[in-house]
Amino acid sequence: MTDTRPLLLEVEDLKTYFYLDEGVVRAVDGVSFTIRRGQTVGVVGESGCGKSITARSIMQIVRPPGRIVSGSIRFHRAPPSNGNPGEVIEITKLDPMGKPMRMIRGGEISMVFQEPMTSLSPVHTVGDQIMEAIMLHQSVSKEEARRLAIHMFSKVGMQQPARTVDRYPHQLSGGMRQRAMIAMALSCTPSLLIADEPTTALDVTTEAQILQLMRDLQRELGMAIMFITHNLGVVAQMTEVVMVMYMGRIVETATVDDLFYAPKHPYTRLLLKAIPKLGSKAMGTATRLESIKGTVPHPYAIPRGCPFHPRCGDMIPGVCDAVEPPVVNVSDTQTVRCHLYQSAPSRDVIPLTPQSAAKVEH
Amino acid sequence: MTEHADDPSILLEVRNLKKHFPIKRGWFSRTVGYVKAVDGVSFFVREGETLGLVGESGCGKTTTGRLVLRAMPPTDGEIWFRDREQGRVNIPTVDRAALKRLRRNMQMIFQDPYSSLNPRMTLLDIVGEPLLVHGVAKGAELKDRVAELLRVVGLRTEYMNRYPHAFSGGQRQRIGIARALALNPQLIVCDEPVSALDVSIQAQILNLLQDLQQQFRLTYLFVAHDLSVVEHISDRVAVMYVGKIVESAPTPRLYTMPRHPYTEALLSAVPKPDPRRRTTPIVLEGEVADPAHPPSGCYFHPRCRYRIDRCVVETPELREIAPDHFVSCHRAEELELQGVLPLTRALAH
Numbered sequence: 001m002t003d004t005r006p007l008l009l010e011v012e013d014l015k016t017y018f019y020l021d022e023g024v025v026r027a028v029d030g031v032s033f034t035i036r037r038g039q040t041v042g043v044v045g046e047s048g049c050g051k052s053i054t055a056r057s058i059m060q061i062v063r064p065p066g067r068i069v070s071g072s073i074r075f076h077r078a079p080p081s082n083g084n085p086g087e088v089i090e091i092t093k094l095d096p097m098g099k100p101m102r103m104i105r106g107g108e109i110s111m112v113f114q115e116p117m118t119s120l121s122p123v124h125t126v127g128d129q130i131m132e133a134i135m136l137h138q139s140v141s142k143e144e145a146r147r148l149a150i151h152m153f154s155k156v157g158m159q160q161p162a163r164t165v166d167r168y169p170h171q172l173s174g175g176m177r178q179r180a181m182i183a184m185a186l187s188c189t190p191s192l193l194i195a196d197e198p199t200t201a202l203d204v205t206t207e208a209q210i211l212q213l214m215r216d217l218q219r220e221l222g223m224a225i226m227f228i229t230h231n232l233g234v235v236a237q238m239t240e241v242v243m244v245m246y247m248g249r250i251v252e253t254a255t256v257d258d259l260f261y262a263p264k265h266p267y268t269r270l271l272l273k274a275i276p277k278l279g280s281k282a283m284g285t286a287t288r289l290e291s292i293k294g295t296v297p298h299p300y301a302i303p304r305g306c307p308f309h310p311r312c313g314d315m316i317p318g319v320c321d322a323v324e325p326p327v328v329n330v331s332d333t334q335t336v337r338c339h340l341y342q343s344a345p346s347r348d349v350i351p352l353t354p355q356s357a358a359k360v361e362h
Numbered sequence: 363m364t365e366h367a368d369d370p371s372i373l374l375e376v377r378n379l380k381k382h383f384p385i386k387r388g389w390f391s392r393t394v395g396y397v398k399a400v401d402g403v404s405f406f407v408r409e410g411e412t413l414g415l416v417g418e419s420g421c422g423k424t425t426t427g428r429l430v431l432r433a434m435p436p437t438d439g440e441i442w443f444r445d446r447e448q449g450r451v452n453i454p455t456v457d458r459a460a461l462k463r464l465r466r467n468m469q470m471i472f473q474d475p476y477s478s479l480n481p482r483m484t485l486l487d488i489v490g491e492p493l494l495v496h497g498v499a500k501g502a503e504l505k506d507r508v509a510e511l512l513r514v515v516g517l518r519t520e521y522m523n524r525y526p527h528a529f530s531g532g533q534r535q536r537i538g539i540a541r542a543l544a545l546n547p548q549l550i551v552c553d554e555p556v557s558a559l560d561v562s563i564q565a566q567i568l569n570l571l572q573d574l575q576q577q578f579r580l581t582y583l584f585v586a587h588d589l590s591v592v593e594h595i596s597d598r599v600a601v602m603y604v605g606k607i608v609e610s611a612p613t614p615r616l617y618t619m620p621r622h623p624y625t626e627a628l629l630s631a632v633p634k635p636d637p638r639r640r641t642t643p644i645v646l647e648g649e650v651a652d653p654a655h656p657p658s659g660c661y662f663h664p665r666c667r668y669r670i671d672r673c674v675v676e677t678p679e680l681r682e683i684a685p686d687h688f689v690s691c692h693r694a695e696e697l698e699l700q701g702v703l704p705l706t707r708a709l710a711h
Binding site for chain 1: 419530532561562563564565566568569572587588590593594595617618627628629630632634635636638640642643644645646649701702703704705709
């Protein structure tokens, strides 16, 4: 099942490092993926795995001492109606402060953050802030921008949009602020929306409203969404393709169905076992949760070989702690970065039990 | 609620608990109204069990937990606790000396492992402090006891002289748990103990809490907003909405057979970790009611899709509709509400 939708974003071997006094933090360490037009891609991982920095790299808003060290981010503009091929822009080559990047940021690629209060200015009304975004990217008058702002507000389900535009962020509830953020992000009809934990700070019933809103708006406006979250429930409900990140790398890429029903990487499998699942007690399967031993290693001291090997139950001594695992294609739509799945294994290392791993040792 | 005074299995019983915070305005700080954070809450917890208290932010669940420990005085109501030494006491009325003795048997675990530990104290100081304050141990004995506590929660005893900043979030939560365990309490109020932690660490802490409960026959009042976590850890669950408990029942029953429309909506709103079961959640109209100006009748009626005229005028009582299943809804018997579907076996892992 190959996806025929045109490419929108190609990220290749992206590396974003932070140069601190204590050492170099390789926040994003060789990440490659593609997003197609209208596709919803999930990025999951625990805090510090590099999922937010990947998003910030695409937007060119990584703050010093962090910077993109190498790799490429190619953004494909929609082809013009005259039949010519669409323009391809190398984002890493653009000046982060320059006009071309500013036109893409907020115009063609926009972002919604976890905490709306920190991304909205407290001293301007939400209406002024969304109008600023509209006037920056579209040549419209102030009156027209205001009309568009009110239109966007009603689209994101704000009650009394004509009055709400004149409110300050602190006068709105958390859910309403997040709606305002989404309205602002979508005001210029971007082709890619990056949503970084957009519902994590919200209550569950508000979260349901916002997720429903994002689904409806995507159906209507057709933008692609890169959905960053640590919540596997949100991943299951919202995405088509999922990337699992661990210590700055993508360890597994799969369709959302394969991720949940045929996960390959030991980290993905453990993550799925570690979450309490709604309905498990009703089914009588509630037992102990599987926990991943230890903690994420310190970013200054990334383990040799596979970064996950100290916590992995399937670790093969002499292989996983020595050699960096290659990216293995398990199917057309699933890749995994793990020694267990190498197509031509040097030793017979296919089964996934500690015993078999131990056997290999001898 | 039924009378539980004679039931020795009930460790904690809360009756009609209220906490109203005054809203003060103007030069003379005139009281212009009250935020009814907790507004007539009744529940009980049996010894050795876990009662989950769920609800959305501002529903009063944290305040309820704090009232139980008398971190603040309630406006009204009774909190009966079966103390190991003093017998059955009403917490809001006990004197200072009795309260101090009581506190040995009731402890708390906090949400934020970063702000709940004093950065200037070593692990020995933090975990040993309750032992010193209550005169349980000192000197070498204190050290031994702290070392034992650290082992119990899965920390290395060599860490005793380190400061909290050297530890990760999960380890800090273990430190907080060790401190709570120091005096061998009967009841621990856990206030969102895993919501600040990553998924893999969350599982470690939940497992630890379950092991400790078995080992020390602990009773937990588990306050949280994550319905999956609460289902996993709780024997019974109580759902709060705007300062009131709207429903409580044994966990499997509450999740599969909810009887209150708010519980139904909450359960349907949780994003299910199954891509083959994409559900359209019940989207509630409007927002959570303002506890300073709650609506008339049933507080949930403005958002309820099953409301009838009676709900607007008459406040429903919390009543027992089946053994251990309490609901405050006029229509509890007639409505056919949707609970959580059992998990697909392939996903049960």
